[in-house]
Amino acid sequence: MTLNALVKWMGEGIVFEGTTPEGSKLVMAGPSEMNDGKVLGPKPIEVLLHAVAACTSVDTIAMLKSKGAEISEYEVSVTGERGSIAPKPIEKMHLIYNIKGKKMNPDMIKETLETAFLVESGVANTYKSNITWSFNLIEE
Known part of the structure; x- marks a missing residue:
C-alpha cells in the first residue's frame, strides 16, 4: 500500500503545511529561534x-x-x-x-x-x- 503526504512551505519563516490525500491539514515549524522567537507549530x-x-x-x-x-x-x-x-x-x-x-x-x-x-x-x-x-x- 502506498502512502502519500504533501508538505508545503507557508512562504514565511520556517513553517510548513502538511496535507493528506483526504485534505486533512497539519502545520509544522522549525524551532522558535528560526522563527523570530515565535512558536508557530510543532517541530x-x-x-x-x-x-x-x-x-x-x-x-x-x-x-x-x-x-x-x-x-x-x-x-x-x-x-x-x-x-x-x-x-x-x-x-x-x-x-x-x-x-x-x-x-x-x-x-x-x-x-x-x-x-x-x-x-x-x-x-x-x-x-x-x-x-x-x-x-x-x-x-x-
Whole structure:
C-alpha cells in the first residue's frame, strides 16, 4: 500500500503545511529561534512522538473495546531522548498510557499494548528506536 503526504512551505519563516490525500491539514515549524522567537507549530520531531502515540492508541482503543472495556478517559504522555550528534535522532522513547474506565485489568492492557506495538502499529514499527511503554489504569 502506498502512502502519500504533501508538505508545503507557508512562504514565511520556517513553517510548513502538511496535507493528506483526504485534505486533512497539519502545520509544522522549525524551532522558535528560526522563527523570530515565535512558536508557530510543532517541530517535525515532536510530530513523530505524537504519531507513535496516536498510532498505537488507534489499535489499543479498538482492541480494548473489542474485549468489552468501557473507556471513559484516555491519554498518552510521551518523552523522547535525542542524540547529541547531528542528525540527533530520537534514541529512546517512553510512552505512558493513562487509561480510565471499567471492565479492564492490568493483564488485558499489557497484552493489548504488546500487540499494538509488536503487531499492529505501523508507525512504531517503522521507527526502530528503543521504544518502551507503560500504562496506568484508573479503575472506576
